Amino acid sequence: MGNLFLPKEVRLGQNRVDELVEIAEALHMKKAFVLYSKSAVGQRLTTLQAQFTQAVFYGMPKGEPTTTMLQVALQHLMSEQCDGVIAIGGGSVMDLAKALAVLAKMPELTLSEIATTKKVERLPLVAVPTTAGTGSEATMVTVIIDEEKCMKLNPGHPALIPDVVILDAILTANVPKSVTAFTGLDALTHAIEAFVSTNATPLSDFYALEAVRLLTDHIEIVYEEPHNLAAREGMLLGSFYAGIAFSNASTNLAHATGRALGTKFHLPHGQSVALMHPFVVEYSMESCRERYDEIAEQIGLEQGEQLILYLQGLNDQFGVWQSAKNVVDQLTVETIKDMTKSALNGNGILTNRQVPTAQQIEQLFIQLRKRLQHKGDFAWYN
Template structure:
């Protein structure tokens, strides 16, 4: 079956590359950017890493810093109002996944007819138009949003995390500078790192896998498997941070050209209803969901275990698969990943929302890409299993 391959037109990768943001804009004839970021990036001064080279080049960027974790449709609408009120020719998403996803959603909504809402673009709709190009600069090694054709936005009326996909969400360019991650705290390093590992693993075992995405997913798993623990324990280890940033980007390219699967389908409702950070909810789910589908794609999971570095070519596939499960559980333990119960989610509220969460997971489409496609009752059983 033919595969459709997409990626940003340009990616600048390496330490200090954020200083080249004005040059990157200039390559595309852009000079009037609106920077989309979050309040912490402004208050901490981290935004100056982006502002300084732009101002040195004679540009006068404006800032929209109202991004929130798990971006909402109301924040997108507010951002679009700022975008349309000014004379901007581009958006710069600067920060973690939330600012980048916000910038991408703003570009999509701003291109829509008056009165359109973000829910009009959720999968299976195709969001292929953008009002202005988006340049992404990640400050965490996790979401891979700088390289994907996806954005995830919460509908505030329904508490649904909506997957939005299309060429309108694909950045024009990305600047991937691992030096921006030196100050990321251990909890965020862990959550975003497991998020990127999940992207690579799900892309590799997905029913929509293809050779191009496979090569990126395997490379990402090699990098993340060898460097996540180091980056977590040694935050200023430049080699580990660089490897994690490259792995996260490759994982983003992999799932953008393949797909994510059941972990992500089940993760989004947890984030929407309980405001658990996306990477953390992925980590909560990853061992149990991997075990659920293991025997339906055993050769693939075994190859993933070898890429991550926990199995050898001499190990039979069943042995390698078992070692993968052991590694995912051990990684969660070492990186302090809590269960939903340990995270403080009340048991009665969790149980009461399970049918709705299972329906929302299935409606996202991602579970259909899983090696073993679950029924609604099986998703509910998995949610109960991971609760703890």
């Protein structure tokens, strides 16, 4: 048994971003709201603006999307009377675009109500990812930081899945090394967590395993050879498949704890998830050893247990542990308690095969602190 929700149309290949005008026309957009990442679009902006004479271009402010950014962008979209949304950027841009497309059509809705509303309408929506990635182009989720509550809201609804997706690896070729690593590890975490989720189905498993294969085949290559477009395309397709997998299954404890960690210390999403994932796999191993064995087989490892060292090794190789050095001193008893509470309030707890207690979540953060202090031995003995 299972259900699978997918975008209606996907265009894969280099330079396919040039087809945006034609796609916008096919979706009957007369005046598109093009939300873009300045660093991703760069010099292409002039060409795009020349192609889209009627469109309104809106550069995404820095950082992951917040409720304030959403309100400001929404006002702009409404005052310009745009009738479609095009996102060109990483997960931050795509998530803001997804929320905008809904709220422009249903301004009375709050973000949290999206998940519980039966019929959600939105403007036509096109997503062009420039990181590989969150997979947001494939998912029924938008993640927006609620500044007042100091937590990430992540309402889900099938209406949030874009109509058309363009997977053009050229757009990812200039992603900085650290973003390549963080976003690639995020995608791998999506694939693995979807496969071990209690909500996994044969439909989501298919995408999860193929994503694991594609991502692990290419992640080290794109880190070392940023302009290797074949490898960039492998990552882009892998992150898209991982998005399909987790959108139709779920993410789990690495995301629940990673979201809490990232929100507390303002770390990028992929970095915070990658920091937690090895500990979560170790903690969850007993509860679904056979599933981890299948994942290990995709990577060419002998058994699931080796996944822990594999993920730890990627974090070493990509400098992920090192990148979080400055949070060690802030991982106090108090902040760990706060993050545990916030993790328990978010998604990904009940779908973990081994449902954690508050104390066990605290232990995951303590494991992280020990690892960052180079004292961790990666054993789950406490």
